[in-house]
Amino acid sequence: MSAAGRWLFASGSARRLGAVRIGLFSLLAWRLATNDYASVAGQPKALFDPVSLMKLLTAMPSHEVAVTVQVVGVLAAICAAAGRLPRASFPLALACSIFLNLMLNATGKIIHNDVVLTLCLIPLVASPRAASSAYRLPLPWRLRPAWPPTAGKAFGWPLRTAMVVIALAYFLVGVQKLRFSGIEWFTSDNLRWVLYASSDAHSSPSQIALFVADRAWLAHLLAAGTVALEIGFPLCLPYSRLRWIFVPGVVSLHLGIYLAMGLDYSAQALAVIIVFVDWPLLLAWLASRTLTRTPGQPLPSRADP
Amino acid sequence: MLRQQPLPARSREAAPRLARPFVVLFLTLIVAAAIFTWEPWPITSFRLFSHLRADRQQGWAATVDVQGRETPLAVADLSSGLRGFSFRMAEFESASWSRRDEICRAWTAPLSEAEGRRGAEIRLYRTSWQLSQRIDGGERPAPPRRRLAFVCTPAGAQDGGPG
Numbered sequence: 027m028s029a030a031g032r033w034l035f036a037s038g039s040a041r042r043l044g045a046v047r048i049g050l051f052s053l054l055a056w057r058l059a060t061n062d063y064a065s066v067a068g069q070p071k072a073l074f075d076p077v078s079l080m081k082l083l084t085a086m087p088s089h090e091v092a093v094t095v096q097v098v099g100v101l102a103a104i105c106a107a108a109g110r111l112p113r114a115s116f117p118l119a120l121a122c123s124i125f126l127n128l129m130l131n132a133t134g135k136i137i138h139n140d141v142v143l144t145l146c147l148i149p150l151v152a153s154p155r156a157a158s159s160a161y162r163l164p165l166p167w168r169l170r171p172a173w174p175p176t177a178g179k180a181f182g183w184p185l186r187t188a189m190v191v192i193a194l195a196y197f198l199v200g201v202q203k204l205r206f207s208g209i210e211w212f213t214s215d216n217l218r219w220v221l222y223a224s225s226d227a228h229s230s231p232s233q234i235a236l237f238v239a240d241r242a243w244l245a246h247l248l249a250a251g252t253v254a255l256e257i258g259f260p261l262c263l264p265y266s267r268l269r270w271i272f273v274p275g276v277v278s279l280h281l282g283i284y285l286a287m288g289l290d291y292s293a294q295a296l297a298v299i300i301v302f303v304d305w306p307l308l309l310a311w312l313a314s315r316t317l318t319r320t321p322g323q324p325l326p327s328r329a330d331p
Numbered sequence: 332m333l334r335q336q337p338l339p340a341r342s343r344e345a346a347p348r349l350a351r352p353f354v355v356l357f358l359t360l361i362v363a364a365a366i367f368t369w370e371p372w373p374i375t376s377f378r379l380f381s382h383l384r385a386d387r388q389q390g391w392a393a394t395v396d397v398q399g400r401e402t403p404l405a406v407a408d409l410s411s412g413l414r415g416f417s418f419r420m421a422e423f424e425s426a427s428w429s430r431r432d433e434i435c436r437a438w439t440a441p442l443s444e445a446e447g448r449r450g451a452e453i454r455l456y457r458t459s460w461q462l463s464q465r466i467d468g469g470e471r472p473a474p475p476r477r478r479l480a481f482v483c484t485p486a487g488a489q490d491g492g493p494g
Contacts, residue, residue, distance in 0.1 A: 070437035072434055072437040073419065075415075075419075077370050078370065124373060131372050133415030133418060134419050136372065136376075138375060141373050145361070179344065180344035180346050187354050187357070187358070194362065195377060198362070202379070206381040206383075211381075215386070215463075216384050222462040222463075226388070226460075233469070236469030239469075
């Protein structure tokens with residue numbers, strides 16, 4: 027097996043996978059509850075421009091259908107985050123999310139805001155038993171909780187596949203910039219025009235966008251930094267110390283884009299944080315800082331490279 | 332400093348038999364969609380801001396004539412379900428006249444009778460401006476130049492004329 031295969035299918039921690047399940051499905055529940063699907067529901071047939079599986083429908087779903095799917099999706103995502111009924115709740119939450127997002131995508135433009143979150147959920151949906159082994163909400167009538175397995179190969183690959191998905195997403199976004207625009211993407215005034223155009227599209231000018239666009243050197247620096255961050259992101263898979271640079275880097279990138287252009291990629295930024303932070307280790311570290319620890323008592327193992 | 336401990340040996344749950352082919356297929360699809368620019372959402376070709384922008388910016392603006400007074404119209408605000416005006420105009424410009432008629436009827440139908448707009452025309456202007464032309468504070472020195480390209484009526488689309 028190749029080194030990549032050995033890394034991808036190495037042993038992993040059930041707790042870390044459980045924490046990622048809670049994080050990603052909670053984020054999904056929040057997105058499903060707050061996204062404005064009503065803005066496209068019931069759209070006239072003449073304006074229906076479906077992509078992907080939405081092509082199976084002849085018209086945009088009605089408000090009633092959208093609200094029903096939204097409610098079912100939120101409940102299923104909450105159930106999935108709690109680790110209950112994983113074989114039903116995981117795929118149901120994902121299916122509702124895809125359906126509603128395809129509605130948003132049927133207006134003539136591909137919407138990327140929830141792509142990474144959705145793709146990260148797919149490996150979890152493919153491993154419901156492993157992903158719901160730890161941190162499962164106990165049922166009140168079950169007196170003796172079952173002890174979940176703590177580690178094994180079943181718990182590693184869903185999380186690492188989600189990591190690879192995120193790394194690929196950034197890498198491909200960077201590659202597509204160079205493929206369709208070449209190095210002019212950052213050597214020309216491209217980013218300045220993007221920021222000026224974005225500011226002009228709003229009812230009041232964006233002072234942050236104009237601040238950067240008015241300074242060519244700063245726009246070039248940020249453009250080059252963006253491409254370097256995107257192309258270089260996969261390096262933090264084998265070199266885990268680089269995550270301290272790349273994860274805050276891309277989160278800052280999304281925050282900057284939001285402040286300058288008003289584009290909300292919070293779901294993607296949060297998905298990156300949820301997947302790349304070792305939550306059990308972080309919680310144990312926080313506990314060790316606040317509670318008195320017995321000398322020699324070990325911290326939980328770090329199962330993922 | 333956090334101490335690293337080896338994983339306990341008491342539990343060694345194996346990965347499912349189909350995990351490897353699933354992961355290979357899943358990741359291959361993601362890469363293939365980017366290479367061949369497929370958009371089978373949630374897998375996409377990841378083309379975000381991938382095309383170069385130029386100093387000369389072009390766009391679209393819509394207005395509606397209300398009792399002889401032309402006012403700006405936010406098509407997306409007419410009623411729910413009319414999102415995507417700017418994306419739609421990209422298609423509208425190159426569409427057939429029958430397709431333009433369809434889109435125009437969809438846009439003019441929700442014009443409110445209460446506001447005296449039922450039966451009114453929607454005028455579609457091609458706008459253009461230089462992004463680099465700025466005054467203090469980053470504002471544009473003048474509104475964009477505009478040319479009437481199309482007129483939408485409840486009956487369908489009409490050419491806006493030479494402008």
